[in-house]
Amino acid sequence: MSATGFDYTITRTLDAPVDKVWAAWTIADKYAAWASAEEVVLNVRPGGTWSSVMVIPGGVRVPLTGNYTEVVENKRLVMGMDVPGRDEPVLMTLDLAADGERTQITLSQTLDTAEDRDQAEQGSNFLLDGLTTYLAAA
Structure with missing residues (x-):
């Protein structure tokens, strides 16, 4: 805990x-293809907004919205996600580092509770699993 x-x-x-x-991560149809998301709208720029409907296993549809606070092409995205009942968005940082034809990706977040952290970490691993599968087929 920090x-x-x-x-x-x-x-x-x-x-x-x-x-x-x-x-x-930044082109809507590509994001939709690997992130189990529909109705994806991405305005990738500082202050830009994003929205999607996440389709989780079992078919439950979860609408999500947020904004971008930092965008450094091919290096870093900092995205806020709106959470009901919370005044400030929850931020997720995505860092990319080129390694020849490979890429090191790092996702990080700070959450209010251990339960929220555990759920977010599980969701991020699920996303990265989908991304890995998508890139292998692309």
Whole structure:
């Protein structure tokens, strides 16, 4: 636990160049293809908004919205997600590092409770599993 909450960080190496990984996160139809999302709208710029409907196993549809606070092409995305009952969005940082034809991706978040952290970390691992499968087939 940090002074501000409960943290997690996940780092993986993906078998795809950084520009393909960036495109998978920032182009709506590509994001929809791997993130189990529908109705994806991405306005990838600082202050831009995003929205999607996440379709979780079992078919439950979860509408999500948020904004981008930092965008550094092929390197970093900082995204806020709106959470009902919370004044400030929950931020997720995505860092990319090129390693030849591979990319190291790091996702990190700080949450208010250990339960929220554990759920977010599980969701992030699910996303990265989908991304890994998508990039292998692309």
